[in-house]
Amino acid sequence: MNKTFNHIALVLVSLTIAITACGQPSNPSNLGEVGDVATTTPEVNENREQGSQTEAAPPPTEDSMANEDQTVIDGSLFWSEAHDDRTGVRFAVPCFWQVNLPAVDPGGLGAFSIRNYDEEFVLAHPRSHISEDEGAIKIDMVYIQPSTFGVPVDVSLEEFAQSLTDDEFSELLSTEQVLINGQQALLVTSRDERDDSTNLYHLFGLSTDLVLLFSVWPQSALETPDVQGVLNSIAFIPEVNVQIPQMLPMDPPLGVPASCLKGFESTSNMQDLEGSLSCQDVDDNSAEALACAIQEALLTRDMEALASLMSDPFTIGYWGSEGGYASPMDMVNELSRNRLPADTSGLTFTDDRSMFPPLQGMPPGTMFGPDVDVALIIYSEGWGGDGGGAALLYIIQEGGVYTWHSMVYSHVHFDK
Structure with a gap:
């Protein structure tokens, strides 16, 4: 040598x-x-x-x-x-x-x-x-x-x-x-x-x-x-x-x-989201039941349970940027590493559209195109390393079966 x-x-x-x-x-x-x-x-x-x-x-x-x-x-x-x-x-x-x-x-x-x-x-x-x-x-x-x-x-x-x-x-x-x-x-x-x-x-x-x-x-x-x-x-x-x-x-x-990064936020009179989904008396095998299961897995940071609720492949979009897809286990690793706070117990959830961000006038159900049969959308805040981010979680129906199909992530609260 x-x-x-x-x-x-x-x-x-x-x-x-x-x-x-x-x-x-x-x-x-x-x-x-x-x-x-x-x-x-x-x-x-x-x-x-x-x-x-x-x-x-x-x-x-x-x-x-x-x-x-x-x-x-x-x-x-x-x-x-x-x-x-x-x-x-x-x-x-x-x-x-x-x-x-x-x-x-x-x-x-x-x-x-x-x-x-x-x-x-x-x-x-x-x-x-x-x-x-x-x-x-x-x-x-x-x-x-x-x-x-x-x-x-x-x-x-x-x-x-x-x-x-x-x-x-x-x-x-x-x-x-x-x-x-x-x-x-x-x-x-x-x-x-x-x-x-x-x-x-x-x-x-x-x-x-x-x-x-x-x-x-x-x-x-x-x-x-x-x-x-x-x-x-x-x-x-x-x-x-x-x-x-x-x-x-x-x-x-x-x-x-x-x-x-706070410059990405726009001025709004909308207040931060508080509370969580009401999961009492929800029907089994319903979109609401799946939403409650997603909420529980996120609040307890149970990544294995979270992966079991996802479509394969699972799709993620980034507000104002590009998106992609991956297998459920790869995706929960991505979420755990880059998109969720260390303590997820403070995440908040709602399906009340009046609490959603304006999304610059775009109907939230059209994010993934007309061919996706969206059954329920959950808006969640408290995401990101500093807890200042948010996500839209999409549940769809395929052949009578509900599945967590996709999500859109934002560094902040979208355009609230």
Whole structure:
């Protein structure tokens, strides 16, 4: 093995150790794909042709479930643009994310992090151990100068990726040329031999002697809308503009302030919803009985029971953004991880249409098109990490059987 390349490989190994120390579980589970809103690392096809080039999938930009007359909230208002003046790298981040660019860096360009949580969130965890299911996301941007390690300045990204895995701890599985915001990049997939985990990261050739490495913790967050929004916004060529995402950012982890998202709320005289469904004297095998079962499972955070009540696949829409579908177990994992508070006992429910949000004049029963036979809609508040979100829950009838077909989620109380 080339000792120079081994030296470079230690950079990636050190980064992996640092990320693991921030709370990555030793054996992350594969939670499966959530339709168009995948929340897990895609499976690796070790037989795919290396060196092929594809256009990276851009983040969702508009509500695919909205009709043409519906006004869609401009999610770009809730993103900020960041600049690293030392290198000219620019990118967009959700408005409440922290970008830790060094003001003075006498020791070299080094690395900086982008994360959706603050220092108080870290200190609230013993030994700073943050588990993956808390919704925390950390992006590491690492600058590496090949010449520092004696690697030729004109080395290709593929050769550089090989150097990063040229040691006893890691194995290069594949490389794929991709376009990020119209710029060449390399998607690298490697395996950590110590725990048999799979890691994906991107390499950008900023110049003949400067490479940017983009990696994410946890790995399952790579396909989330927020991380894809940051990734696809990156601009390092002067004539390329930062692509500001059009979708609303995801909720922060529980307890992390995100006051800038409150701008999504509109002024209304409607008060917060209180109370729950009345479940006395409801007929068995009715839409109301199913609604009561959903309410009970949510209030007690019984995810297994919740999954048993869902259609397969189950559909979710995001107010002002895109939606997707997944199996019931994958969907309850998505809800538990990203859409429900830690304590769900404060959720409120009603089927009284007068208590529903205005929905910009759209009849709630038309959200999923005319072919869906909606039997009952439940409006629920108290969702999201901070309890400030809401959801519409859709029960349909198919062949005389009632099932929980879908839901629409909002970071806030829709447009109340």
